[in-house]
Amino acid sequence: MPVATPPFHDVKVRYGREGWFPMPFTFGTAEITKMRESIEVISAQNRPEVVFEENSTAVRAVHGCHDYDAVCHRLVRLPALLDFAERLLGGPVYVYQFKVNMKQAREGSAWPWHQDWAFWHKEDGMASPEAVNIAIFLDDVTEENGPLQVIPGTHHLGLIDPEGDKREPTHDWRQHVSAALEYTVPDDFAASLAGTHGTQRFIGVAGTAVAFHPALVHSSSNNLSEHRRRMLLITYNRVSNAPANPARPEFLVSRDSTPLVRVEGDHL
Template sequence: MAFAVEPAISDLKSDYDRDGWCKIPHRFDDETVGLLRERIDSICGRRRPEVVYEKDGKTVRAVHGCHAFDDICAALVRHPQLVTLAEALLGGPVYVYQFKVNLKQAHEGAAWPWHQDFAFWREEDGMPRPDAVNIAVPLDDVHEGNGPLVVIPGSHTLGLLDLPAMTGEDEKNGWLQHVSADLTYTVTGARADSLAREHGKVLITGRAGSLHAFHPSIVHSSSNNLSADRRALLLITYNAVGNAPTNPTRPEFLVERDSTATTPGGDGRLRLVPDVSPSDG
């Protein structure tokens, strides 16, 4: 299915530039989702540096950099429609800056507080500008009860908000605090409430395999998973080739060092179909 039809691309870019997020009118089919879920579940069962746990030390919270060692994930980041979409939204060649799957296990998955991704990428890695885009692919059906992503439309235009004064102790916590429930860089609840009153907020729900794009500076969060349904959200961050970080010190599975443009490549195991599910909101 082609995103290459110019009116469709221009509409998506218009929505993205205005709101800081957009819904893509395609999704990965059920077989593709099943294959991706199978690979991620297998990775979650291994003790690897890329696997992050909740505070209990046993419940998987996230896995990172899977495209570097799993062939299906590697094929996914090169999917022609995803690369085309990222290039259209950013206006030029892109590479994969980050790959991760955030998991909220049934009844156990902890919230992500209000934050902006670009705060981490600029402050920790030295990314010059927010010229990157997150492509989100849920591997499970996402509904209001299992901790969906919540975004505040238009908040990406406000710059970085509520950056803390860092101390030596903060620096010792290292990269694990950037992927835990106790994030280093957050937007205060009062600020988020004020922004939500002014701009509204959108719950990003939908069936497994659906596609959304969101801006690195958009203010977003997600709640605890209080339901019996897991919520696994796969996220590919494409960065503009000319926007590579200047001081990447975090592990390579969090920050890709090679900024060579991603070459699109098809894989018959990864199939897109039209998404006719209801709109978010």
């Protein structure tokens, strides 16, 4: 994983303005193969961290893999990833959330427009969106297989709640991992935002990595192709921003906010 890092000031300016940034490296075939093999093994296991599409045996996502899989455990500690997260967030970090969204061929359902921070703030008590998502493509991502789509700049808007939703959180984590999300940005409001800010689809070959802000409005469409679209997502949170009393399962919200220590070398 060779790293050719642009001046970090330029990275922070672009990330601050748009809420996303293409990582300055790609993962090689050997690393992607190891990640895929680990996820295949986990997906076949009967465990609560494995979530299925509604009324289907198709795996929708797997969660918390860095806690029980050696490859994922090492992945989150690679210097290239930790250096980026710590410099961007301005201090030590830990893994707040780890997941792989699977998008099986012809079965992977959409994720509606939403902000990740809506769940983390309302359900877990995260005070500030001082975290960063890093998405790693485990497969080629195309227009047809359900790419992640963001509305640049919307992280500046804070929590978006156009309907004035004052509901108490349900703490039903199943509504946070299904196509019927509990906290969404209505389609008409998202369309208005897109008309102002435009949209950006994350498309690229396997091994591509992209960073994006947890308050950025984003979604993804159904997988209409014959090809899977697996995307691994690591959320690094600043240690000082760790919520005090999260209620959701630990595989969705890590309780261990000990600063991560780098492994040697950017390889798996």
